[in-house]
Structure formats: C-alpha cells, structure tokens
Amino acid sequence: xxxxxxxxxxxxxxxxxxxxxxxxxxxxxxxxxxxxxxxxxxxxxxxxxxxxxxxxxxxxxxxxxxxxxxxxxxxxxxxxxxxxxxxxxxxxxxxxxxxxxxxxxxxxxxxxxxxxxxxxxxxxxxxxxxxxxxxxxxxxxxxxxxxxxxxxxxxxxxxxxxxxxxxxxxxxxxxxxxxxxxxxxxxxxxxxxxxxxxxxxxxxxxxxxxxxxxxxxxxxxxxxxxxxxxxxxxxxxxxxxxxxxxxxxxxxxxxxxxxxxxxxxxxxxxxxxxxxxxxxxxxxxxxxxxxxxxxxxxxxxxxxxxxxxxxxxxxxxxxxxxxxxxxxxxxxxxxxxxxxxxxxxxxxxxxxxxxxxxx
Amino acid sequence: xxxxxxxxxxxxxxxxxxxxxxxxxxxxxxxxxxxxxxxxxxxxxxxxxxxxxxxxxxxxxxxxxxxxxxxxxxxxxxxxxxxxxxxxxxxxxxxxxxxxxxxxxxxxxxxxxxxxxxxxxxxxxxxxxxxxxxxxxxxxxxxxxxxxxxxxxxxxxxxxxxxxxxxxxxxxxxxxxxxxxxxxxxxxxxxxxxxxxxxxxxxxxxxxxxxxxxxxxxxxxxxxxxxxxxxxxxxxxxxxxxxxxxxxxxxxxxxxxxxxxxxxxxxxxxxxxxxxxxxxxxxxxxxxxxxxxxxxxxxxxxxxxxxxxxxxxxxxx
Numbered sequence: 001x002x003x004x005x006x007x008x009x010x011x012x013x014x015x016x017x018x019x020x021x022x023x024x025x026x027x028x029x030x031x032x033x034x035x036x037x038x039x040x041x042x043x044x045x046x047x048x049x050x051x052x053x054x055x056x057x058x059x060x061x062x063x064x065x066x067x068x069x070x071x072x073x074x075x076x077x078x079x080x081x082x083x084x085x086x087x088x089x090x091x092x093x094x095x096x097x098x099x100x101x102x103x104x105x106x107x108x109x110x111x112x113x114x115x116x117x118x119x120x121x122x123x124x125x126x127x128x129x130x131x132x133x134x135x136x137x138x139x140x141x142x143x144x145x146x147x148x149x150x151x152x153x154x155x156x157x158x159x160x161x162x163x164x165x166x167x168x169x170x171x172x173x174x175x176x177x178x179x180x181x182x183x184x185x186x187x188x189x190x191x192x193x194x195x196x197x198x199x200x201x202x203x204x205x206x207x208x209x210x211x212x213x214x215x216x217x218x219x220x221x222x223x224x225x226x227x228x229x230x231x232x233x234x235x236x237x238x239x240x241x242x243x244x245x246x247x248x249x250x251x252x253x254x255x256x257x258x259x260x261x262x263x264x265x266x267x268x269x270x271x272x273x274x275x276x277x278x279x280x281x282x283x284x285x286x287x288x289x290x291x292x293x294x295x296x297x298x299x300x301x302x303x304x305x306x307x308x309x310x311x312x313x314x315x316x317x318x319x320x321x322x323x324x325x326x327x328x329x330x331x332x333x334x335x336x337x338x339x340x341x342x343x344x345x346x347x348x349x350x351x352x353x354x355x356x357x358x359x
Numbered sequence: 360x361x362x363x364x365x366x367x368x369x370x371x372x373x374x375x376x377x378x379x380x381x382x383x384x385x386x387x388x389x390x391x392x393x394x395x396x397x398x399x400x401x402x403x404x405x406x407x408x409x410x411x412x413x414x415x416x417x418x419x420x421x422x423x424x425x426x427x428x429x430x431x432x433x434x435x436x437x438x439x440x441x442x443x444x445x446x447x448x449x450x451x452x453x454x455x456x457x458x459x460x461x462x463x464x465x466x467x468x469x470x471x472x473x474x475x476x477x478x479x480x481x482x483x484x485x486x487x488x489x490x491x492x493x494x495x496x497x498x499x500x501x502x503x504x505x506x507x508x509x510x511x512x513x514x515x516x517x518x519x520x521x522x523x524x525x526x527x528x529x530x531x532x533x534x535x536x537x538x539x540x541x542x543x544x545x546x547x548x549x550x551x552x553x554x555x556x557x558x559x560x561x562x563x564x565x566x567x568x569x570x571x572x573x574x575x576x577x578x579x580x581x582x583x584x585x586x587x588x589x590x591x592x593x594x595x596x597x598x599x600x601x602x603x604x605x606x607x608x609x610x611x612x613x614x615x616x617x618x619x620x621x622x623x624x625x626x627x628x629x630x631x632x633x634x635x636x637x638x639x640x641x642x643x644x645x646x647x648x649x650x651x652x653x654x655x656x657x658x659x660x661x662x663x664x665x666x667x668x669x670x671x672x673x674x675x676x
Contacts, residue, residue: 085452143654146399146452147595147646154588154643162636278460285453318471323464330457331439338447 004342015340019288022336026329033324039315048322051310052303060193064264066295066302067194068093068256070201072280073287073294074208075252078245079131081212081289082225086246088134088149089253090277091156092127094270096254097261098160099126101179101268104261105168108183115185119258127254128247130156135246139239153277160270168268181267188263195263201295204252208291221245253277279305282330301326370616370623371503375511376577378608378615380405380569380586382514384593385600385607386521387565391437392597393525394558395538395666399455400440401566402590403462408433408567409574409585410466416478416575422485425575426510426568433567434560436462441559445552448670463584473581478574486510486576510572514608517565521604534558538664541671551671566590588643595646598653601662610649617642 031041052062072089079086099122107115130152137143163169163179170180188195212218220241224231231238260272283301287293308322384401391398398404408429415421415428440458443449486508495505525531536544537554545551573585592614600606621628621638628638 087456137651137654141651141654143651144595144598147591147598147650150588150591151595151643151646155640158636158640158643162634165636166634281456282460318468320464320467320471323460324468327457327461327464330453330460331443334449334454334457335443335447337449342448 005345015288018336018339019286019333022332023286023329026325026332029332030325030328034317037317039317044311044315044317047311047314048304048307051307051314056193058306062299062302062306063194063198065305066299067198067201068260068274068276069280069283069298069302070295071197071204071256071259072253072276073284073298074204074291075127075249075256076280076284077208077212077287077289077291077294078221078252079249080284081221082242082245084135084138084242084246084249085146086131086134086149086249087146087281088131088152088250088277089256089280090273090275091149091153092130092250092253093257093260093273093277094153094156094160095130095257096123096127096251097257097268097272098156098163099123099254100258101168101182101261104182104186105180108186110185112185112189116188116262119186119262120255123254123256123258124251125254127257128251130254131246131250132243135243139242157270160268164269179268182262186262187266188259190263195259197259197263200255200259204255205291205295208294212291217241217244279326282326285330286333366623368499368502370619371499372507373619373623374612374616375503375507376615377619378612379511379514380572380577381589381593381596381614382608382611383517383569383572384566384590385596385611386517386604387433387562387569388593388597389562389600389602389604389607390521390558390565391562392602392667393534393538393664394555394562395541395664395669395671396441396444396555396559397451397455397668398437398440398458398559398562399452399594400437400458400462400563400590401455401593402586402588403459404433404436404563404566405570405573405586405590405593406462406466406584407436407570408564409570410470410473410581411567412571413473413478413574413581414469416482417473417476420479420481422482422575425482426571429567429571429575430564431567433570434564436567437559437563438556440563441556444670445555445559448672451668451670459590466585467583470581470583474583476581478579482575483579486579508576510568510576513568518604518608525604535664538666541666545671545673551673566593569593592642592646595650598663599649601653602664603662614642614645617645 027045034041034044051058053059072093075092076086076089100119103115103119103122107118131149134143134145134148134152137148138145165177168179170178172180188197190196191199212221220231220236223234223236224238224241228238231241256276257272260274261268265272279301280298283294283297287297304322304326308319308325311317311321312319384405387404388398388401411432412425412429416425419425436458439461440454443454443457444451488506488508489512491505491512495501497505523531525535533544533549534554536547537549537551541551544554569589570586573589574581578585596607596610596614599610618641620641621635625635625638628635
C-alpha cells in the first residue's frame, strides 16, 4: 500500500530540482501534443528559440515583453505572499495607464524631466487605488477578493473603451476611434533599443528582494500570509499591512500600464495590458514567490510568447499554442509541489505501526 | 407604454436565454463547492465545453453528441483540477486559475479553424423553441418561460434534480458531509476522495454544457473567448445564491438580463446620454455590489461548506 508522509525540511536545491524536472516534464507532455498534430517537437521548440532570440531585433522584442511581465509579477507577488488572490493586475495596469495618460494629455508639452516622473507617480496611484478597493472590502467584510479583482478588470476595460469612443477620442483621427498619440515629452526614451522601463523592472526586482527578505514590512507580509491570527497575536495591524501591500501591488501594475502606454504604444487603448496581468500570475507562482527568480521566469515566458508568434508563421500552429504550453508548465509545477512537501512511503499491506498514530 | 411592455416582454424572453449558460455554470460550481472544492476554473471549463460542443456538432451534425461532447470535455477538464487538488493536495485557487488559462488557450487553439463558422441548420432546428402545451398559454410567464429551447428546459430540470439530490437523498447528504467535515465523513465510512472526484467531474461537465449552450445554441457560431467572463460571474452567483440551487436560478436570470439590458433599452439610456460602454459595465459592477452585499449580510458563513478550499489529509486528522 502507498501512503504519504510529510517530508522533512527539504533543501532549497532539491526543491528547485523538482520544479525544474516539472518544467521539463511539461515540455515532454507538450511534445506529445505537437507530435499528434503531425509536427516534430524538437524542430518546433527550436523554431521557438529562433523566434525569441534569433537576432538582435528578436532579443529586443522578447525583452520588451519581459519588462511588463517581470514588473507585474513583482506586483502580484506582494499580494500572493499574503494569500490575497489579486487576479486584477490586468485592470490595475489599465487604470495606471489611464492615470498616466491623463498627465500625458494635459502636461505633455512640458519637459520630459517633469512629465515622466509625474506619469510614473500617476500610474502608481491609478493602479494602487484600483487594488485598494478589493483590499478594503476584504478587510471590512471579508468579501471574496478573487472575484472582485476580476470584475474590476472588465470594468477597467469598458472604461478605457468608453474614453476611446467618447471623451478622449482623437478629433484629428477622421472618425477613427482612437486616442491621440502622446507628445514626445511623455514618451519613455529607448536605451540600447529597448524602452528604458527595463531599468525600472530591474530596480523593482532588487527592491522587492530586499523588501520581502530583509525588511520588517516584508516579514509582516509573510506572517499575515502564513496566519492572520498569528499576525494579530504578535500585535501587527493586519488591516494596515494588507491595505498598504495591496496599494503597492496594484501600484506596481499601474507603473506597468504607464510604461506600456508611454514606452511601447505611445497612446492609450484597452489592449495595452495584452494579457500580461494573467500571464504574470503563472510566472509569479512559478518563481516560488521569490523576486530574484521572477526575472528569469519572465524572460522564459516572454520567449515562449514571442516564439509562439514565430511558430505560427512557420508551422501555421496557432499562437494560442504558447498559452497552452504555459498553462501545461503551470499544471506540472503546481503538481510537483506535492513532491516537495510529501514523500510516498511504500509499505506492505496490513502493517499498522502503532508508533505512527495520529498527530 | 404598450411599446415599452412589448420591449420588456422580448427582453424577458432573451433574459432567460442569457441566463441559461450562467445557470449551468453556477450549478456546476455549486456542486463542486458542496464537495469542499473551490474551482476557479469555471471560465476555462466553459470554454473547453464550448469548443468541444461546437466541434462535435460541426463534425457529427448531431445535437446530442454536441451536448454530450461538451459535457464530457468539461468534466475531463475538471479532472485535471481534481487530480491536482484531491490527490496532490495542491492549492485550489492556483489550480483553478491554471485550468482557466488552459481552457482559454486550448479553446482558442482548437477554435482557430471554426472562427466565423455557424452551426448547421439541422442542429439549430433541433434547439429551436418548443412551446409547452397549456403552460405556454399563460400570459407573459408562458411566453417567457415555456416557449424556449430544449436546453432552457434542461436547465429547469437540472435545478430540480440537483435540489432533490442535495437535500433529499443519502448520497447528497454524504456529499454535504464531505464538504462540511471530511474527517467525520471519512470516519463514517464515506469514500471522501471518490465523492470529491465524482462531483468535481459533474461540476465541470455542467460548466461545459453552459459553454456549449453559448456556442451551439445561443450564438450559434464560434467566437474566440465566447464566454466573455461569464464563468467568473457564475462563481459570484454561487455565493449570491447561498449555495442553494433554487436561488441560483434567480441569480442566473437576473444576470442574464443585465448582460442584454443595453441592447433592449439602449434608446432609453441614450436619451439620458449614457454610453453603451458604460451600460456594458453593469453585470460586472452589479456582481461587485451583490457580492459585497452578501458579505455584509454574512450569508457567506451561513451557506458555505465549512471545509471549502481546505485540502483534506487523512494523515493529519
């Protein structure tokens, strides 16, 4: 008979090995799927690599996708660490972009050194407030945050669409429903051919690492995530911690919105979030909620997204295949957690061990 | 005034059609949660069912196979979640989210070749409205509830069956015990894991039917992301209904109505200068309000299975 038993403290290296094995198994399972479709899995994966890293331009494109993924994951990480299931990053990105665009459209003609910091701040506030509402409801009445954050995504999309077709429609676009382009002062410049937002992403990875692992605030967030009762007993102000952390969580996503609107699209529209808010949920979880791991995982996922677009042109495999592959990886890694926490004990039938009674 | 009444009646008829996919999904999630499992993969299972139903209908031309395929596919999708959360005791929230992403990806992947394609005339004919003798001649009620397509009637039947099953049968009682206190259920000889698996499967299958209702009956052509967030509204509706199948039907039709209100009463809104895009926010905004209201009333504690979202470890009993 097979029985499961709690695993002793596993070394970080062994746990990491299990997770990497899970990712490899996910690729293996996906190979089967690709094989059934009549393609050679190795060739397809090879093309994905070419599509993601095959030329300096492709590398720049991949990194351009990795920037919002990294930042959004850091934002989500702060919330997930508290077991606050913020799946509203998509909406927080849009509301951050909305607030930043408000600055861009009204003050865009001022110096870049004035406009960009203001947009950055506005992005943070826009995204932060959009996350504050579900956090406040959760604290006040224990309202389910998963559904509220998700519903706020749809409301944000409709709001931006409303602006696009209504008050913010560009009068110069000859009836085509689009919002005006930003003035040059409101556009994040490029550095090495990539929008300079990558500096922000790297900065936040480092900041988040220090915050989560070497600061009082990070410790408090971790304790609230482990047990709200313990946190209360230790005299922590749980409500304040949760609200602050969620403003930071949503605020970081809001900065993503600012960077995407300003550095990539040079305008505002409802599709600038491009599903980053959802993909980042996977990357956050895969990183084991560790900020430093977020960066390589985000680059891997950006590569899969870009590579997925490339295999569409080469093999006519729909781009959604990348999303299927990403969710397969998530399934396998979620499943592998079991083997980090438990071990299977094989024992003969009918050998009850009295010393192993209930705990 | 007569003009308004006519519009209102037409609106009510479509409200039931708009509510039916929500009803199936809500009942499916309700059944899953009764087993103590919070499955946030509803949106994904609906999409899996929608694409499977459309494909089965498209290739076989059989309405029954279309719905059967959706039922099976939704259930199989749920089994991924079931394996992760029942056997591997994985985090239910993240497993459900992963299933939604998988369902979104796979439906968009498999649906690529169906984009813009319509269901065949034979299938649409099978699912065309049928008037129920006597009942359909009741003023208003007859036209709204008893001149609908067979799937709407299946919705009524499912509500009645589920209500009876949960509250009037021994297996239903056992199921509720599994969701309330799996340790006690286990001690009384109930096979906890089996109950969980079966009901996670059935729950996913119902979500699959909800998705297929959209792609095969209501729309009926393939669109990418055809469910448009209905799966999430269904999860909120379970809370709104206090885990009671009879209340779920009210919630489903209410939200079915909200999603089409702009289409039917657009003229009245534009008279007040309200944009269509703002009216489109209604179902989502009302979900937030309703969910908040139910959490204020603490109905959550009243109705939710006690062990909802908690993995059951026999060894840690």
